Amino acid sequence: MTKSKTGRMEPKQDSSQAALLEVKSWLRKMETLSVPKQRTMQESQLKLLFNHACNCSAWWRNRLTLAGYPQQAGSLFTVLAQLPPLMRSDLQEHVDEVRAWHPDWTAKEIFTSTTSGSTGLPVRVEKFSAAFNLLYGAVSLIDHEWHGRDARLPLLIFSADADSVRPDWGSLFAPFQGGGCVTNRFTSNCSTEEEAALVLEHQPAYLKATAFRAAAIGEVFLRQGKIVPLRQIISQYERVTPRQREVCRKAFGAEIIDRYSCEECGWLALQCPAHEHLHVMAGTTIIEIVDEALNPCPPGVAGRVLVTSLQSYAMPIIRYDIGDIAEWGEECDCGIRLPVIKRLWGRRRNLVRLPDGEMRPMVFHGDDVAKIPEIREFRLVQQKNSDIDFFVRATRPLSVEEVEALRTLVLKIDSQLVVTVREVAAIDWGAGLKREEFVRLES
Numbered sequence: 001m002t003k004s005k006t007g008r009m010e011p012k013q014d015s016s017q018a019a020l021l022e023v024k025s026w027l028r029k030m031e032t033l034s035v036p037k038q039r040t041m042q043e044s045q046l047k048l049l050f051n052h053a054c055n056c057s058a059w060w061r062n063r064l065t066l067a068g069y070p071q072q073a074g075s076l077f078t079v080l081a082q083l084p085p086l087m088r089s090d091l092q093e094h095v096d097e098v099r100a101w102h103p104d105w106t107a108k109e110i111f112t113s114t115t116s117g118s119t120g121l122p123v124r125v126e127k128f129s130a131a132f133n134l135l136y137g138a139v140s141l142i143d144h145e146w147h148g149r150d151a152r153l154p155l156l157i158f159s160a161d162a163d164s165v166r167p168d169w170g171s172l173f174a175p176f177q178g179g180g181c182v183t184n185r186f187t188s189n190c191s192t193e194e195e196a197a198l199v200l201e202h203q204p205a206y207l208k209a210t211a212f213r214a215a216a217i218g219e220v221f222l223r224q225g226k227i228v229p230l231r232q233i234i235s236q237y238e239r240v241t242p243r244q245r246e247v248c249r250k251a252f253g254a255e256i257i258d259r260y261s262c263e264e265c266g267w268l269a270l271q272c273p274a275h276e277h278l279h280v281m282a283g284t285t286i287i288e289i290v291d292e293a294l295n296p297c298p299p300g301v302a303g304r305v306l307v308t309s310l311q312s313y314a315m316p317i318i319r320y321d322i323g324d325i326a327e328w329g330e331e332c333d334c335g336i337r338l339p340v341i342k343r344l345w346g347r348r349r350n351l352v353r354l355p356d357g358e359m360r361p362m363v364f365h366g367d368d369v370a371k372i373p374e375i376r377e378f379r380l381v382q383q384k385n386s387d388i389d390f391f392v393r394a395t396r397p398l399s400v401e402e403v404e405a406l407r408t409l410v411l412k413i414d415s416q417l418v419v420t421v422r423e424v425a426a427i428d429w430g431a432g433l434k435r436e437e438f439v440r441l442e443s
């Protein structure tokens, strides 16, 4: 911080911070615009992206031409709706053609994000570093502002990165709010009890962890009769269940703040400051939710998420099927007019396949399963033959009635499903950060 001529404390700014604040204020302006005005702003961004894609990639020029671009009449959203979804396989098989580098750019200005996703097949997405970092930083600041965080307070992070301690929250937040200690702990090989001990040792104001781990730690404290106050739990790696939110409220007096992002595109949506649903970052992202015939889903109907990253010049991401299932909500009453994602259902592999072949979101079982307090963990797996295994780790054997009660939870979705409760000493969660309560194995 520096003192200005008027004596007021003002953040020390260099040109990159000035650019960051400019982008942030442009994005924040979108919040208060009506949806038609948001779409007008998105359309001007789309036009720049489509023109760039046509000029710098024959693959995109061909796709856009077939979709009717440049259109004689009507909106660019009509062209967008004519484009076939961009699939992971396109990014895997046509990486050189999907790329749309401007001739003036050099490899130094581009970085590559790689994600293996749930399929194990890596996808590479190239990004123009300066623009991506600016947008990513601006949305991070918006998340910070919406949720009133104070970067002068200590933050504890549980992650798969090596242990580290930093004096502040990094170059994004420190210039505006000063220093607050950030401790990262590698906890991939820790028990929940060990993680709970770390929370007590560090006494952070904020905990960044998956919602699953935060709730598991909360349950440890509740069993010990302790309440350990936190300001917030910052989550982003997995969907958040109502039960996880409830446990964290009881154990920490804190809300889980969810963020929706993906490696390929960066931030997509942030949790509303007043409610549990998400607001789409309409300045950077167009999200469509469509059914299997690619028709838009109305609010309340779950469908495939298609993402268009409006500033994805290096490798245009237009109508990208990221493999998630979500549903729209109604307009929010918090003052932010950005589109509302009411619920993320998870990946397509989190949908249950019914005997007639229909796919349905698996309803959350956390609250019902918790009625048997001895159950510490559970996981449902739909095998390739469609049978469902309900794996349960409990501190004592379950009674016949309890096993039947668990089976009934799943049979409520469809009584023809074949469900077997399997009591196990340890749940196999597979590799990766995301812990999926329900997963369907692809045949």
Ligand SMILES: [Zn+2]
Pocket (backbone or CB within 6 Å): 272, 273, 274, 275, 279, 332, 333, 334, 335, 336
């Ligand atoms: Zn809202």
